[in-house]
Amino acid sequence: MPPSDEKLQSWVQDIAFERTGPLRRLVKGAVVNPAANWLPAALLRWLLRVTKSELAAANWADPGGWRSMVVSYEGRPRQIADKVLVGGGTMAMALRNRKRLVSRILARLIEDASARPAHVLCLGAGPGCNIIEAMCEARADSIATLVDLSGEAFEYGRRLASERGLDGRVRFVQGDVRAVRGLLDRPPDIAKLVGICEYLADAQIGEVAGALAAVMPPGAPVVANSLSRAHGTDRFFRRVFGLHMAHRGVAELEKLLAPAGFAQFRSCAEPLGVYHVLVGRRQ
Helix, strand or coil, X not given: CCCCHHHHHHHHCCCCCCCCCHHHHHHHHHHHHHHHHHCCHHHHHHXXXXXXXXXXXXXXXXXXCHHHXXXXXXXXXXXXXXXXXXXXXXXXXXXXXXXXXXXXXHHHHHXXXXXXXXXXXXXXXXXXXXXXXHXXXXXXXXXXXXXXXXXXXXXXXXXXXXXXXXXXCEEEXXXXXHHHHHHCCCCCCXXXXXXXXXXXXXXXXXXXXHHHHHHCCCCCEXXXXXXXXXXXXXXXXXXXXXXXXXXXXXXXXXXXXXXXXXXXXXXXXXCXXXXXXXXXXXX
């Protein structure tokens, strides 16, 4: 059975999330976000180049790619522009909150799994920051298979896994997530679709969900995330970073996953309201 709403909330209630106070929200809403969204894009790109923004450079090279995620996750920017974008930007803060939320939920699902070691399948995984954190936190043995169309992030992921004592327990596989059946040694006990759906069209999510459902046993949980416009800077990301994200609510994402055989969804939000993390079950 999937965790109840109460159980899911109990798993995450002690997480030290990043939050913003009323005054900070007011300043962002009235000044910072309008400036970011409506100042000339060429001017903003010039300022980011001059100040050597690592976040901007990562997104220009690969919008929404793994390098920009790592810059946001680390949250320790050196450049002036990144101190604003990464240190205090709502989107970067929400990404770090999502990482904390996803890692905790995955850790508890690993502990609840009947198989030992529990096998976690991560699609569109990049370097695997979330699952590596979860495996370290879980009080039960686990292994993970990370699948991504690009293998560029794998070197960083292997180094991260080694540093956290997970040598031999994390397998990186370069391949199309829609062809996952031919990439696995054993069926997954848990699956993760975090950080991928916001970059896919509805039909693509349906394809990925169908491929995933075909390799999951009944009752196995899947973890995914929705994305709202609560970060307030979608126009900035599109014009300046070239980052085009699909914003979907919880109900919309559930409807896209349901035809593949996923149901019994539960969800919880990170406190900035940008992301909800969903847990469903293969029927």
